[in-house]
Amino acid sequence: MLPDQTESSAPETPATGYRILLPSEWAQVPLRHGTEDAVRRILDEAYARIPADAPRDRIGPYKRELERRFRASVAEAQQSKALDLYLPVKPMGDFTVGASILVSESVVPRRPGQREAAAEPTDVAVQLLSRDGVEDADLSSGEIDGALAVRREHVADAAPGKGAELASRRVEYILSVPGDPDRWFVAALSTVGGGDPRDELAEALVEWFDAVMANFRWSRA
Structure with a gap:
């Protein structure tokens, strides 16, 4: 439910950006500048969380599928000419x-x-x-x-x-x-x-x- 509107006679100060507070499990992907750097950083962090004892023959396919899905989400967002995409990149509790x-x-x-x-x-x-x-x-x-x-x-x-x-x-x-x-x-x-x-x-x-x-x-x- 949104708060009620209030009237104000003070002149508006132009906005130059925005601030949104999200938990640490969420990551920002800027869609106009710095996209590839953000994508690479998020993927590297995800790869680092793969258990050390994971079967070697499954790590490669898992990484490729994870990157494919992640990049597809980013590409779809870019097609809409959006500014930023936020995604939960770490499990929140016991699930993603x-x-x-x-x-x-x-x-x-x-x-x-x-x-x-x-x-x-x-x-x-x-x-x-x-x-x-x-x-x-x-x-x-x-x-x-x-x-x-x-x-x-x-x-x-x-x-x-x-x-x-x-x-x-x-x-x-x-x-x-x-x-x-x-x-x-x-x-x-x-x-x-x-x-x-x-x-x-x-x-x-x-x-x-x-x-x-x-x-x-x-x-x-």
Whole structure:
């Protein structure tokens, strides 16, 4: 649930970036600069966790499959022209979480002569979220770190043809970027839970992501 919106007459300080706090089990993969360095570092750390007594004939195939899947996830994220991908790269407790967080941005070009207040920001945010034709989604709006935020939650069906073998739970936050009314920041969680996007693990991850976004902060000059 998002906090209520509050009115403020103070001028907005333009945002230059963002800060998101995640557990140490999660790693960031920048998708525009430094991608290969991050991918290589994460893979090297994963290889270092392979037990020393693991069968030698299985280590090679395991490494190749791990790299193939990891690079495929990164490549898919890059195709969406996103900013950053966050993945759980270490087990959390006794299991590895099937989830990801994708950070991207959207720009709504203003038509020549269009006034800044021509459209309500909440309407613009909902319009952006509606571009993909998702129906039966739960929507709510509020404010995060001084910015308008709209939250959407829904379950996406499995799409084997697109590499999505299981249905997934999606939670997206779209925030108006302070000082730049045409730009919108998007943070989206996707999880298959324990194999069912409506199971207890999926519910717990949704609650966790809501807490993460409640502590989201802009970086300002």
